[in-house]
Amino acid sequence: MSKAEVSMSHLIRVFTKPEQLNSKLAQIEQHISDNLADFLSQHVVAKKTSLEEIEKDFASAAIPEIPEFVSTHAETLLEKLVAHSVNTYSPRFIGHMTSALPYFHLPLAKLMVGLNQNLVKIETSKAFTPLERQVLGIMHKLVYGQDETFYEQYLHSAKHSLGAFCSGGTVANMTALWVARNNLLGPRPGFSGVARAGLAAAYRHYDIDGVGVLSSRRGHYSLGKAMDLLGMGRDEMVTIDCPSQTLSPEKALIAGREYAAQGKKLLAIVGIAGTTETGHVDPLDELADVANELGCWFHVDAAWGGATLFSERYRHKLKGIERADSITMDAHKQMYVPMGAGMALFKDPKDSNAVRHHAQYILREGSKDLGSTTLEGSRNGMAMLVYASLHILGRQGYELLINQSIEKARRYAEMIEEDPFFELITQPTLSILTYRVVPPGVHDLLANASQQTQQRIYDLLNQLVVSVQKRQREAGKSFVSRTRLSTQTYSDKTITVFRVVLANPLTSDEDLRAILQEQATIAQETQAWQELQGLLLPHVKVS
């Protein structure tokens, strides 16, 4: 491998000079600019290389001693990394929330990286700071819809913030619960507040045995991380079973009261607007009432579903979200912004002062430095990409994208229901649905089988989904994810299901039909299918 010389002049070239037009790096750039889809389909090859095999390319901990030429290194990246990455742009990659991006993000991302602004403080970001505040204001208005004077007063106020921009839904959930915690256990005469005195002192001062957060079992695992990190402990997560996939307000109220009866304090109810697994929306309006009744904070995790608010046709599905004290949104999900664009929004612009932090060299008191109320320190100018998206697509563009996803999910659900090989498990509320493959005749068999045979059938159906999902992924033409759910329909049994997220606007009905067709074909080649046929045979004979 050709090595570059180690000299200051070479390093200065690396910092300043673009690669020559015919260099490998320049070729990559050109190919990406000309036709991204073509670049991805040529380079991201769905090779059946195992992760263990790939690990061999990344096994050494030796520090690279001598500089390599940029172009030489670019070759290596193509071969070892890009070739074995995942083509999330593929219209048949419908298993996760990560999908294709609008093309304009590529040059804009380059601009963002080139400018290398740091939003932690104005001294390294200047205009990016008001821009980020404006983006937060726009998203705040999307949810809370306050009037003009409200935004005139608060959008750029050094003493307030409408939200915190962050890397994603996880940090947004943490930020929201952090603000809630510090407001609940805040300073008062004789106590300096949890932020200064810590949790143990706060519990003593307020005479409570614990602080908990309540959500349904479909709550995102980042809530557990937040409980851990904020010192309240994962065991104080009050998790409610949800056989109908949404949090029952009645159950929440009972559980909240029981929790308080133990001498503990319920910090917050978390309603989910678009669960990660099934896309369901909790009854937010009723949960806001319960939170009122219990006197606790109401947080809505709308990381996935929040963008539905752009749609006049479907925003009613999130009715009550405007009553939340705080909201999590991910622009890198249904707003089609590159990853690293999360937001926590606060109904009351004063609330985040509970976490405000000042330092001498930056974040001086009265400054508009965004770092004083964010969990993260150095952050890039990602808000620019949200800003650009909001303008380039506009609310109407977003509405179209949201509507077509929801309507496509409905059509997919219909295809599944009409197909004798499949069974729809959860109807799409937004654009996520779950289903499984069930050989014809198995439902009748189940209805008349002994308990032991029923159990055997359940096991085989679960195995069938696992095998089909794995083989489909390995074949590399399409990708659907899988999860385990308990549902009312199956007397609360936990079943394994395919999970589909219809995020990519380029996914056509034809793609969906092809995915089902492939799954049906793969299913018939599995051991589980054969065994189910074996169970069916004698049954067919007798009847």
Ligand SMILES: *Cc1c(COP(=O)(O)O)cnc(C)c1O
């Ligand atoms: C994706 C998601 C999160 C986590 O967001 P990240 O951006 O992955 O950190 C949290 N909650 C819900 C409901 C989500 O869909």
